Amino acid sequence: MQNFEYCNRTKIIFGKGTENQIGDETAQYAKSGSPFRILLHHSGGSAVRSGLIDRVKESLKKAGLEWVELDGVQPNPRLSLVYKGIEIVKKEKLEFILAVGGGSVIDSAKAIAMGALFNGDVWDIYERKAAPTQALPVATIVTIPAAGSESSISSVITDERGPWKRGANYEYIRPVFSILNPELTYTLPPYQTACGIADMLAHIMERYFTQEPHVELTDELCEGAMRAIIRNARTVFSGGEKNYDARAEIMWAGALAHNNLLSTGRIGDWASHAIGHELSALFDLAHGASLSIIFPAWIKYNIKENTPRLARFAAKVWGVDGAFYDYEQAALEGVFRMENFFRSIGLPVKFADAKLDPGKISEMAKRAVNFGPVGNYQKLDEKAVEAIYRLAAE
Amino acid sequence: MQNFEYCNRTKIIFGKGTENQIGDETAQYAKSGSPFRILLHHSGGSAVRSGLIDRVKESLKKAGLEWVELDGVQPNPRLSLVYKGIEIVKKEKLEFILAVGGGSVIDSAKAIAMGALFNGDVWDIYERKAAPTQALPVATIVTIPAAGSESSISSVITDERGPWKRGANYEYIRPVFSILNPELTYTLPPYQTACGIADMLAHIMERYFTQEPHVELTDELCEGAMRAIIRNARTVFSGGEKNYDARAEIMWAGALAHNNLLSTGRIGDWASHAIGHELSALFDLAHGASLSIIFPAWIKYNIKENTPRLARFAAKVWGVDGAFYDYEQAALEGVFRMENFFRSIGLPVKFADAKLDPGKISEMAKRAVNFGPVGNYQKLDEKAVEAIYRLAAE
Numbered sequence: 001m002q003n004f005e006y007c008n009r010t011k012i013i014f015g016k017g018t019e020n021q022i023g024d025e026t027a028q029y030a031k032s033g034s035p036f037r038i039l040l041h042h043s044g045g046s047a048v049r050s051g052l053i054d055r056v057k058e059s060l061k062k063a064g065l066e067w068v069e070l071d072g073v074q075p076n077p078r079l080s081l082v083y084k085g086i087e088i089v090k091k092e093k094l095e096f097i098l099a100v101g102g103g104s105v106i107d108s109a110k111a112i113a114m115g116a117l118f119n120g121d122v123w124d125i126y127e128r129k130a131a132p133t134q135a136l137p138v139a140t141i142v143t144i145p146a147a148g149s150e151s152s153i154s155s156v157i158t159d160e161r162g163p164w165k166r167g168a169n170y171e172y173i174r175p176v177f178s179i180l181n182p183e184l185t186y187t188l189p190p191y192q193t194a195c196g197i198a199d200m201l202a203h204i205m206e207r208y209f210t211q212e213p214h215v216e217l218t219d220e221l222c223e224g225a226m227r228a229i230i231r232n233a234r235t236v237f238s239g240g241e242k243n244y245d246a247r248a249e250i251m252w253a254g255a256l257a258h259n260n261l262l263s264t265g266r267i268g269d270w271a272s273h274a275i276g277h278e279l280s281a282l283f284d285l286a287h288g289a290s291l292s293i294i295f296p297a298w299i300k301y302n303i304k305e306n307t308p309r310l311a312r313f314a315a316k317v318w319g320v321d322g323a324f325y326d327y328e329q330a331a332l333e334g335v336f337r338m339e340n341f342f343r344s345i346g347l348p349v350k351f352a353d354a355k356l357d358p359g360k361i362s363e364m365a366k367r368a369v370n371f372g373p374v375g376n377y378q379k380l381d382e383k384a385v386e387a388i389y390r391l392a393a394e
Numbered sequence: 395m396q397n398f399e400y401c402n403r404t405k406i407i408f409g410k411g412t413e414n415q416i417g418d419e420t421a422q423y424a425k426s427g428s429p430f431r432i433l434l435h436h437s438g439g440s441a442v443r444s445g446l447i448d449r450v451k452e453s454l455k456k457a458g459l460e461w462v463e464l465d466g467v468q469p470n471p472r473l474s475l476v477y478k479g480i481e482i483v484k485k486e487k488l489e490f491i492l493a494v495g496g497g498s499v500i501d502s503a504k505a506i507a508m509g510a511l512f513n514g515d516v517w518d519i520y521e522r523k524a525a526p527t528q529a530l531p532v533a534t535i536v537t538i539p540a541a542g543s544e545s546s547i548s549s550v551i552t553d554e555r556g557p558w559k560r561g562a563n564y565e566y567i568r569p570v571f572s573i574l575n576p577e578l579t580y581t582l583p584p585y586q587t588a589c590g591i592a593d594m595l596a597h598i599m600e601r602y603f604t605q606e607p608h609v610e611l612t613d614e615l616c617e618g619a620m621r622a623i624i625r626n627a628r629t630v631f632s633g634g635e636k637n638y639d640a641r642a643e644i645m646w647a648g649a650l651a652h653n654n655l656l657s658t659g660r661i662g663d664w665a666s667h668a669i670g671h672e673l674s675a676l677f678d679l680a681h682g683a684s685l686s687i688i689f690p691a692w693i694k695y696n697i698k699e700n701t702p703r704l705a706r707f708a709a710k711v712w713g714v715d716g717a718f719y720d721y722e723q724a725a726l727e728g729v730f731r732m733e734n735f736f737r738s739i740g741l742p743v744k745f746a747d748a749k750l751d752p753g754k755i756s757e758m759a760k761r762a763v764n765f766g767p768v769g770n771y772q773k774l775d776e777k778a779v780e781a782i783y784r785l786a787a788e
Contacts, residue, residue: 001642003409008402015397214639216626217647220618228611245608248395253611
């Protein structure tokens with residue numbers, strides 16, 4: 001087990017009706033004196049139609065808070081809107097950012113929070129040319145369980161001029177609190193629910209696939225969380241769209257999947273995220289769908305690499321029996337079951353399923369290793385990444 | 395799943411050699427200007443003999459910190475020493491409390507931290523006659539993985555005038571940071587290692603045994619953590635006293651067991667702790683040993699109460715097969731295996747094993763329900779508690 005530091009300061013407020021606490025919770029961050037002014041950031045879509053934004057405004061108003069609204073966040077959130085948000089925050093002297101939505105809205109809010117206090121171009125932070133030293137406080141009301149951005153230090157933004165999709169990871173942007181009400185997820189389109197499930201499973205798998213030899217407690221926690229996600233996903237996709245408990249298990253798992261508890265003492269892989277990001281950047285494919293395509297191919301590519309760990313994954317997460325007779329066969333059976341699971345909830349597992357053009361593979365492989373080889377399970381260079389794309393395109 | 399709030403702000407610094415960071419970490423809490431003065435609290439025993447206290451002092455000195463030392467903490471930490479600590483902190487105007495030791499030292503430090511800023515008798519807090527509104531910051535270097543006090547809101551103190559053993563739970567006393575180096579546990583006497591293992595297992599079992607029907611993610615996390623503890627305990631007790639990884643898994647599990655993540659969405663039981671506390675108060679029995687005696691009896695007493703959950707515990711944690719043919723038989727087989735496990739690491743599971751006097755049972759039962767019935771799995775009155783003591787004395 002590796003030495004580690006772990007601390008997660010995000011306060012999670014979880015359960016039915018909790019979005020109505022938003023005004024009182026936010027007001028606790030106000031400095032006394034002048035009225036507390038916040039940026040209310042959202043997509044302008046379903047959160048408005050469902051009446052959630054109105055309820056949020058009512059709660060803010062009751063608590064005596066003032067806000068400026070910025071909507072229009074799209075999936076794979078755009079840098080241009082981040083720039084606009086930074087301008088508004090500076091001009092209006094806003095002190096706090098409230099994101100209402102999924103990972104895209106939260107990631108956009110985090111970028112604005114950094115940019116508002118950064119002397120320079122915020123994109124330089126994502127390009128790893130600069131590092132921030134502070135950020136405005138961010139809080140969230142989560143409507144899509146997926147990215148785990150509600151208690152993570154991560155933000156992923158797309159510069160549409162490239163297009164480039166880049167991530168930044170800083171403790172400053174961990175939300176101060178996040179409100180998670182599973183009822184808000186009842187009306188998600190099935191495809192978005194499924195993409196969220198792939199995303200949270202991938203967050204755990206990226207941590208699970210490590211070469212660190214003795215990480216038994218976190219292995220157990222990862223496996224248990226993955227089993228709980230898979231079982232409850234089946235419930236939701238078998239007529240349980242409004243099954244509170246199943247939605248709740250998935251929502252809480254989505255936050256835990258990415259809050260770094262599950263990577264304590266180990267070094268995660270993260271190649272599949274980097275490889276998948278290019279599918280999103282070039283084809284505007286949903287993040288979760290990029291992962292359901294890339295992860296099975298990643299395991300197949302790595303089948304000779306620490307095969308016992310891949311077999312353990314198959315046995316403990318996918319219930320593959322006979323794992324101890326032929327590790328490789330067991331591991332491949334695990335991939336087969338994972339692909340079936342993804343398909344059963346409506347996700348693509350091959351290029352063709354999502355109508356992606358395999359003609360772009362060489363270009364994407366080049367772009368994916370822009371900062372050097374990706375992954376830690378084994379380092380993957382351009383050739384290896386290309387091979388993974390080809391396995392996914394077969 | 396119940397609504398919940400969850401936040402754990404303790405920064406965990408985990409791994410080899412981390413105790414040498416103590417000076418620099420502590421210095422971050424100093425207000426600029428005057429020298430930062432802290433109370434260095436420990437038992438005066440093994441932490442001194444091993445040279446740990448000297449290393450700590452060297453690190454504090456290097457960071458420019460000043461300290462006053464208060465040693466003498468005993469297992470089942472005493473109120474009289476807490477009073478002494480409060481007096482010293484007030485007189486010397488100390489601003490920060492550093493606990494070096496196990497749960498007893500940390501709990502004593504937390505009591506002093508509350509008492510130093512409390513206008514009245516600190517014991518009133520433990521008697522539930524008063525509530526604190528603040529506390530000095532506490533940090534810890536953990537030498538015994540057991541109580542989980544290093545990232546919990548709990549403190550348990552014994553008033554030797556009764557004797558009464560009482561707990562207090564306040565967010566104010568959650569340590570600001572805790573340093574956990576598994577190497578420091580290599581030289582623990584086997585009995586202390588074993589008591590710690592029983593304590594952390596009990597912390598998880600208290601949370602696991604709930605009547606909340608849909609808590610699947612946390613069930614998985616609890617079961618996985620318990621399996622990891624049991625397997626690594628077997629390694630340590632099979633000649634692995636200095637097996638870093640096994641010690642590390644146990645130490646990290648001990649902190650997670652009691653940081654409240656594992657109780658999110660559910661209401662725990664906690665009867666066994668209350669019932670066990672009387673064994674410690676009357677016979678000065680180690681806390682872990684009181685739990686290895688009481689928990690098997692508690693399950694036997696509850697065998698008709700939500701038997702499927704008891705059977706699941708037997709199946710998932712103790713590997714009992716056939717759990718789905720006869721729940722009650724499976725549950726009892728689980729208890730049998732738990733008792734065998736406790737015995738295998740040198741712990742008592744019956745009154746006679748620890749030479750406890752069954753003549754005190756009626757008195758203890760009366761005392762245990764001093765504040766009313768205990769437990770939530772089912773409420774236990776004086777008669778029920780007495781029956782559990784009798785099952786443990788059989």
